[in-house]
Amino acid sequence: MSKAKGTTEDPKALIHESYQIEGITLSECRSIFLDWALSLPLEEDTGAAIKTLLERYGDDAPDHPMSQVLREGQGGMTAPRRRGGWRGRTRN
Numbered sequence: 001m002s003k004a005k006g007t008t009e010d011p012k013a014l015i016h017e018s019y020q021i022e023g024i025t026l027s028e029c030r031s032i033f034l035d036w037a038l039s040l041p042l043e044e045d046t047g048a049a050i051k052t053l054l055e056r057y058g059d060d061a062p063d064h065p066m067s068q069v070l071r072e073g074q075g076g077m078t079a080p081r082r083r084g085g086w087r088g089r090t091r092n
Contacts, residue, residue: 008049009048009056010036010049010053011039012039015033017032025065029066029068029069047074051074
């Protein structure tokens, strides 16, 4: 692996490195994505970071498993819904 310096969107260069790994699987990319998401600063806009990373890497490698994972991450960037009160505590 190359020693890549992180960026605002990819502080540990995890996404960058995933694109360098020959034969990486979708499952491995999902694991790396989770580590990447947990390494982002709280104030970082995750949706904007994913968009930037897709523009940086996904255009050149649209069929790469990490490109697929990043696209999936874009679709899942909605605010979580939580039911409060007694409805949040009851089993369905």
